[in-house]
Structures are given as structure tokens and as C-alpha cells.
Amino acid sequence: MGFLLKTLRALFLIQCLNLARATGVDDAKWEHFQLAHLNDESTFRIEDKSRQIAWSWLVAAEAVANAIIDKPELGVIPRDSIFVSINLEEAKEKIRYARRIYECLEVSNLPRLTTDNQLELEFDNEQRTRITSHPSKPPRGRPRSNIILDEFAHAQHDRQIYTGALPVIAKGGSVRIGSSPMGASGVFWDIYTESSQKYPGYTRKATPWWEVFAFSRNVVEARRLAPTMETAARVEMFGNDRIKAFFANMPLEDFQQEFEAMFVDEVTAWITWEEIKANEEPSDKYRCAIASMRGDEPEPVFDAIEQLAEWIRENKVETVFTGGFDVGRTRNASEFFLVGHSNLQSYPLRLALTLDNVPFTTQEEVVRRALKLLPIAGLFIDRNGLGMQLAENLSGEFPGKVRGVDFTMQHKKLWATDAKMLIQKRKTPLPIDREIAKQIHSIKRLVTTSKNMVFDTARNEKHHADKFWAWALALAAALTDWVDEPDLPPTTGSSIFIS
Helix, strand or coil: CCCCCCCHHHHHHHHHECHHHHHCCCCCCCCHHHHHHHHCCCCEEEEEECCCCCHHHHHHHHHHHHHHCCEHHHCECCCCEEEEECCHHHHHHHHHHHHHHHHCECCCCCCCEEEEECCEEEECCCCCCEEEEEECCCCCCCCCCEEEEECHHHCCCHHHHHHHHHHHCCCCCCEEEEECCCCCCHHHHHHHHCCCCCCCCEEEEEECHHHCCCCECCHHHHHHHHHHCCHHHHHHHHECHHHHHHHHCCCHHHHHHHHCCCCCCCCCECCCHHHHHHHEECCCCCCCEEEEEECCCCHHHHHHHHHHHHHHHHHCCCCCEEEEEECCCCCCCEEEEEEECCCCCCCCEEEEEEEECCCHHHHHHHHHHHHHHCCEEEEEEECCHHHHHHHHHHHHHCCCCEEEECCCHHHHHHHHHHHHHHHHCCCCCEECCHHHHHHHHCEEEEECCCCCEEEEECCCCCCCCHHHHHHHHHHHHHCCCCCCCCCCCCCCCCCCCCC
16 A cells, blocks of 8 residues: 555554445545554644545544544553534434445444434444534534544634643644635634634645545545645646636636645635635524526426425514526526515525526526515615526516615625625624625625726636625615615615725
């Protein structure tokens, strides 16, 4: 294998785990970064990593090994592990990984599972070791446990989580932090770069795509040459077909952040990652129906609308919604967003529908269904170009509820400013959803050669921030008085420029 195995857990997993069965990949092999991780005996380790490199699977395997290996004569005893993930579904995924890894160990006399549910495994060994997982909250109790903070750059309340984690290991245990970057801010960025203070004792490791067999055609050469190359050149030289497809279909900054472990600067972002994270709510406490369709099969989005209507009836919350519809067809998807009007004067996102390459008659039917089933007080529809007929039809059918709006430079400035104002005041609860967050963050404040201020996506011809504009339209509609004012311009929010 060409790698010295220095720890019992590394040796145990290499020798005893059926890797193909555990991963579902017939030709699976241990990656260099995985072996380095398993060999690390330091108390603190932080890894700045590419997406989709199986880091979560790795730390689940590590947790299983740490729960089972019992060699006190070598100073190794079974130890609990606590995962902290960004949402409930991600928390469940760690236990799914751990359970599958346990089932694929080819060794006799394994301790049995006495607790086996979606968020916890417990073994019947003498120590009764446990592997537990929960969404985005500070760990408490369980001294001498190992703490794993997964996708930590994307975690809400990251400072509280980190502060809560350290006392757990005061008498033993370790902290493992791994994440793809989320801008040049936050606790993950600060620990990894030590920009504001020193964080001594950390082992730091960056793992971009080119160091991973799943993406790189020649890992050995790429580790030597790729770091000094431009992104396009290293993708061309070392990237496999999959990584080349990602690169071709993503803005450069997004690709560098998601796959090259780069911290993208916040200087030109209109809405920062910190502002987005401050408004994100975990899925176990917050309801937003997210669905998409492609072609002419509307069932997924119809189901999302109906489920939201049922949730409103059962929970008796937010009896008023407003919406925004950014119209696209083949090059860009149409986006239909609804925000609720809460008693706290906030506007939580409750519906986010993506209609990709959908006929306009079907798009119209989707909006019509929502207008009939949900308490929508007002809806702004982009009537530029392709949306003109759709806006005209629906505003005629639902007078006083639906208005077409023009995407002029001045209107976009007002909508972007209102969205910025509300998100800074934490009035816009959002689901933890990478694509929604990415498109909100993609909006840049740009100055033209004629000194006009414009808001758009820089070097981004893939999505044009359609989700952002649908969301901004829904917020603009929320700030509009819909009673007897059919001729008002399509925003009544703040026109004060927020720097």
C-alpha cells in the first residue's frame, strides 16, 4: 500500500473491513488522505476538503473502530464518538454509514448492538460505547468522547458548537473538524487559517479534488504538480470526465470553493455567508417545501404545494404568503418562491420550486395550483421576455393578487437592497440548502464604467441567480401593500443603499 500504518484503528480497518461492501464501490481503495487521517494521534485535526470525497464516511469508520478496539495494554480503550452535522438528515447519514461499516467488518467476537436507531448506536462491550449524531447544536456531557464536526463551515451557531465541544475532551478524547469552505469567514476558516488568533495543536490538512482517486487520473503526479497550476490547466491535465463536467457547469469561484478547498473572498458578495448562516434554520425546527421538476411531469411540485397546504392547516401558522416567480425555459430554470408572514414580522421561506425546461402551460398550472391552495396575498412575476404571456394570463385570472414586474436596473437595485436589509435584521429564515445559499451569495454589487450600481452574478452564466431573484421578489411582495394599489411600482421597501 506504500503507507505506514501507525495506529491500531488504521490497521484494524485496513485488515478487517470489506471496503467494497462497505462503500458499495467494487474497486474501492483507501485514499492517501484517509490513511493520514486514521494515523493521526493528535488531539485536534482540521481538514479543508473538496466535496464528495467520502470524508463523512471516513469519520464514521473511525468512530466504529474507536468504539470497538479494546487493547488497554497498548493504551487503547473503546471510546464514544459524537457527530455534529448541519441538519437532521446529515446527522442520520452518519449513523447509516456507521451501521453499514459495522455490518461489513469481517472479524469474530464483535460486540453486539444493544441500541440501533437513526441517531444512536450502542455496543454491549464493557464500556457500553456509543456513537451518537445530532444536528447543529453544541455537544454537552459525555466526557472523554471524540467530537466530530462535519461540514463545520456550513453549521449554524458554529461559535457555540465549537465552544461547547472543547470541555467534552477536557479529560480525554479528540476533536475532528472537516468541511468544504464557505467563504473567508466563520470559525472553520479562522481555525484553519489562524487569521484572527492562533489555534495551537491542530493538524491541518487540505484535500482538493486532485488528491482523490475518484476525481484525479494521476494522484501521485497531481499532488506534485497541480498546486502550482491554474484551475483550468490542472482540470485539463488531471481531471477525469466527472470533474471536467463539474468544472464546465460551475462558475470558477464556486468550483474552487466546492472542489479545490479555496476560501473565496467576501469582498464583492452582496450578501455574505455569515449573513446567510445567521438566517438558516435546522430542518427539525423549520419547514420549507423544496421540490423540482424537469419536462412535463409536475407531480413532485404539486405534491410539495399540497403538503405545504396541509402543514399550514395542521399548524395554523402564517395565514398570509407572498411570492416571486422568476421565469426561464431552456437556458435557465424558472424559480417559484413563497415566503410566509409571521407574527414576528419575519418572512420565512416556505416554498422553493424549480421548473427546469418545463412548458409554459405547465408552469402556469403550477402557479395556478399554488394560488388556489395556499393563502397567497400577492405574487410578483417576471414579465420580461418569456414571462410576459404567463404574467398577463395569471394577473387576468387573479386580479389584485398577481402582478407582472419588469427587471430593470433600478428595480433590481431596490429588490436586492430590501433583501439585504431584511437578512441583516435576521427577518428571513431560510432552510439549510446549499443551492439556495449559493445563489443568494452569488449576487455581486458591481459598478459599471458609467458609475451605475448593478446587482448581478459575476462570471456566472449557468444559473444567473434565479433562486435569489425569486426570493427577492417574494420579499419585495411582502413589503408591498396589496390593497387597492394596482399601479404601484413593484417595491415599497427601503431605497436606502446599504454598504
